[in-house]
Amino acid sequence: QSAPASGSAPPAASGGTFAVITHASAGDAFWDVVKNGAEAAGKQYGVTVTYQGDGDPGKQSQLIDQAVAQKVDGLVVSMANPDALKEAVGRAVAAKIPVVTINSGAGSSKAFGAITHVGQSEDVAGRGAGEQLRAAGVTKLLCVVHEAGNVGLDQRCKGAEQGLGGTVERLQVDVANLADVTSKVAAKLQSDKQVNGVLALNPAVAVAARDAVKDSGSQAKLATFDLSGDVVTAIKDGEILFAVDQQQYLQGWLPITFLTLYKKNLNTVGGGLPVNTGPGFVTKDNAEQVAKLAEAGTR
Amino acid sequence: MTAAAGRADERVARAGLVRRLLIRPELGAVVGLVAVFAFFAAQSPVFRSPQGVANWLDPAATLGIMAVAIALLMIGGEFDLSAGVLTGTTGLILVTLATRYGLDVWTAMLVGLVVALAIGLANGLIVTRTRLPSFIVTLGTFLMLQGVNLGVTKALTGTVQVSGLRRAAGYEDARALLAGTVEIGGTPFRVAILWWLLVTAVATWVLMRSRPGNWIFAVGGNEQAARAVGVPAARTKIALFMTTAFAAWLVGSILALRYTSVQANIGIGQEFIYIIAAVIGGCLLTGGYGSAIGASVGAVIFGMADKGIVFLGWDADWFKFFLGAMLLLATLANRLVRRYAEEVKH
Amino acid sequence: MTAAAGRADERVARAGLVRRLLIRPELGAVVGLVAVFAFFAAQSPVFRSPQGVANWLDPAATLGIMAVAIALLMIGGEFDLSAGVLTGTTGLILVTLATRYGLDVWTAMLVGLVVALAIGLANGLIVTRTRLPSFIVTLGTFLMLQGVNLGVTKALTGTVQVSGLRRAAGYEDARALLAGTVEIGGTPFRVAILWWLLVTAVATWVLMRSRPGNWIFAVGGNEQAARAVGVPAARTKIALFMTTAFAAWLVGSILALRYTSVQANIGIGQEFIYIIAAVIGGCLLTGGYGSAIGASVGAVIFGMADKGIVFLGWDADWFKFFLGAMLLLATLANRLVRRYAEEVKH
Amino acid sequence: MIIETRGIGKTFGSVLALRDVSMGVAAGEVTCVLGDNGAGKSTLIKILSGVHRHDAGTFLVDGREVSFGSPREALDRGIATVYQDLAMIPLMSVWRNFFLGSEPRRGPAFDVARARRIAREELLAMGIDIRDVDQPVGTLSGGERQSVAIARAVHFGARVLILDEPTSALGVKQAGVVLRYIVRARDRGLGVVFITHNPHHAYPVGDRFLLLNRGTSLGEYGKADITREELTALMAGGAELAELEHELRRE
């Protein structure tokens, strides 16, 4: 089969096979950078990295079970829903597979037997965004949720609410249909003039929301999570205030590094405390530098 | 015993013009439309302002273009689940070729069109040759295209989104034609709305006043009987799949030009919204019945309900609940009107 | 001229046992099953190991329970798009009541069952009373339930996921019954597999060997003709919607007990996978034809393809591509076998 | 009179399909309904059997006024019908179609073995030698399908048997069998309603003749009041048939 496989079945001769299993579906802009980071690290260390993801915690735990059945040498798991993954992770630990948790789930990481946790939960990032927006004078914020019921997105909005200290209204849009995003955000801005800030949780949504702000003639400040070429351009042009950058590349790179070291050398990093990767912010000041990196998919 | 043609028949009760109009498939949907509009317009002044109208007409236009194509296909007795993802494929082709391979926008769009038509042709050929249900075949293409969109985009660009179309040659012209705005009474409306009206008009003419239109109804109503009187059933169906692919290309290009960037997972899930709009507009899922205007009206109903809830500022958590209730009520109104029209006496 | 019953008829060619078997709807699907299994088993030793089998049988089981119920409904000529979200609703009810309102697990499950059956009843009543297509009606319930799942969960718990079922009274017993494992040859298999086999067996018996089974085929094949000979068409359809709701409750409870937490958006999108499995297993989308065993086989095919691709370690970006290709090939194999069976001479 | 209608009528949207028709069906008698195409014969019997609800006039069963909401209600009063266009479920096998709605039971189960056997026997008795009762009805020939419907109605016919053009798709021999069934049913005390375009089929078995034309009744005649020739003439709308025979023979 001619899959352009960055991680293909036969384990590479040297280091071993590590499985990255996240709670995001394939093609998600944020998690794609994580994937790129993990794969780059795999190439660097000469180990095989496989990446899978599914937003349904049940499916995610099935993927973990599969990795255990395949006797991988290490496991990287994002835990948006720790309760649901408890048993699957437990089975991996019982099978003597070292586990590193990433992104959310820092609280349960140690209890489940993971060797360490990398990254920070979405609400920390959200809080950072909220604080920045408050500094920019936003009092009523629109949080654009592009996948209803997604825990990560909910945590981002919640964090922003804490950081802002003002009102946060949620708006549900369909990320697969950008025209819909534009017109819904515009509808909200037209019908509620109090809203003076918009927080997008995805770069494509940010681009669509930018049009909405323009269309509706609103003065609302726009910020977003994550980067894309267009987002960076918009930041440079002053259309978007800033983008939250969790530096999630590290959430892919570091766990593979740690697992490789653990396997070779039994190193454990952080002594059970989480290793933080962000959040960073991309603003007009540093947009120029990261533009290229965002296009390449590492920021 | 044989009455002269044209003489009134004593066995036909006098049917008022109103009732005769109501019997048409699309005019049932129009009642749903009026009801939904009245509901939102009464409560939100912004909703009925020109700016508000421009706002909810915009997504209705792109949805409408697709709904009309899907309605033709459904009247012809088939489904296309791959149409939503195909809008993404054409957009990705356009942006990738224009930004990474230096093609100008027009050439990139042409390549996208060729690929889209090829995919439509493949869908049609597989369905007519293997006689597998189109639900399954286009589900296969749906999944495969999803994989291709993601896999190829990643392989070529290293990311799951391509952007930067603004800098490509020919961008401004193409944008003005497909993704610009026209001012009407001081309010800018998207040109997509004009394209949508054009597509609806052409589709209606084809359905009602052309030979292929007659064939579409026939292959959807009873394919074997249609074949038996010499209708080129396979060719008709293949043409319908290619029409859908064409519409997907049109919508994909409009959206890519408007947002200048495309994400690899765009369009997923939209295929059902197209079908929903067509069904609200009176198309039968079993084929052989429906109208292009109805599908357009269905698209507007969906667009109004979808945006109206936001205009009213109802709790976002309950959004889907209201949307579902609204759709159910609109279709119910539509149905009640039609039944009334069919059953009223004398 | 009238041949004695039982005497061989000279107009019937000798049909081999193999061919007679192949003509059954489900045995076509079995060929697809064998092909997919052989493909993955040949390349991945883990896939064919007991642990691997337990691994892909597990999702096939929950999918299979739903696919069988949906297959019955589809044979009866209707769709249910709300079934996937309903698994989430029942799970949310179970976990919320057991963790926030102190009910024991059994009572909470009972409440979930009552709600599920009420929703099934509502679906059935609306479809049979209004004569709207079930696609639209259950689409309405689908959206409404999505809203309710999110809105109510947020309102009651403040988050979009509820967890902590492990601490509820009666959890261990309920878990052992619905979400535990049984050891076979040293490998733990999920008990859900047993439930799935039971559901398939019961459904097959009902379809083939009971009066309601006859009615199901009839209302799906030609509702008016069935009504004309006295089949209680409305009651049959309502019962089918309630059966689907029951299955959704069973699966929702199994999953909630297994993962002890439920997310408010769970189950969205699954409704089509159920339909896909049923169609792979030989159900007609137009109703009147299909089998419960076929739907189960379809679920296994889907489960194997879904997990097999992961076992082979193919790039996740291309996952959907392979899944689509696999499904298309499996259905094609199925169809070719059936056509061969029907056309072979003497 | 088991069944009686008085000035019954039915409208579909703007189409007046039936107006002011009065008729009766008595036990032990055959009522023939005759008339041109589109005269309203099928509409009339669909009202009698509960498929349509009449919207004018009165409809009495056993002297009591009724308005059937579904065919089940008619069946429950012993009215069994062979429809012209609502006959069979094409994808279902012959025996399943045969027993649809009245499945024999053994315990909770559908007694499949008995259903198969009876279906085959009843069809054989009609002179239809179905190869295989498991064959889907959709693959039967037009006449075979019609025979299954008739055999079913005869098997389940309780008090009134309604047959809408049962003989039209049948061969001479099979038609003869059906006519014999009608006579036999009549002799068993059933009321029979028989629709046909063939006066050679209608006259020998009919006791009363209801003539419909363009939705209205031209009158109901007893057998005593009318000769075969008169009947034929009335059905053909005058001397047309004789003239035609003559005309065709000339060449």
Place this chain on the structure above:
Amino acid sequence: MIIETRGIGKTFGSVLALRDVSMGVAAGEVTCVLGDNGAGKSTLIKILSGVHRHDAGTFLVDGREVSFGSPREALDRGIATVYQDLAMIPLMSVWRNFFLGSEPRRGPAFDVARARRIAREELLAMGIDIRDVDQPVGTLSGGERQSVAIARAVHFGARVLILDEPTSALGVKQAGVVLRYIVRARDRGLGVVFITHNPHHAYPVGDRFLLLNRGTSLGEYGKADITREELTALMAGGAELAELEHELRRE
């Protein structure tokens, strides 16, 4: 001979529907195909009209061997057919059905006004007074539907007209009209294949009689070789009909 078959046969799965049938259709002649229900008549004409492909024997049109892949190919050689069970699209209006597959054009468009007018005229000429040619075919009576199909085939019939039980659902008058059409088509030099169960319809118009029984041919007779009584006797499988008439009359 326009059409000729030699030892033609067709199998559906394990069902041998037709075996070793030879027949011919000549210009200006009417070939009647007669036989019991399930004898294979419809299967035979579906081969002639391209719906099924034969799997044994040879099939010649104008002396050249053919095997039609679709009805279109048959139509293109001037073979028009009225099918017993593949007649109409129920949800489509009468005029759309009438012109389906052969729509009249005006420029690129379907000439709707003309289609409406011709459909109404042709039906009136058959004695069927359709209220409204915009009515969906599904709401017509059985006989009206059949008339539309016949009117269509007659209107488009080029060299061979095949009619599968066209008169079975028709009233006496309408059946007469159809028989007259057959004669007129024959006189215009068309070859006609006419399937019926009614010897009174078959004998007056037929020139040759092909008798089928249980899928095989019992022989082809010229009109000179057979009397009406012999034909009736052959169709009824012996003296059954006479006996039946007698039996029924007795009571």
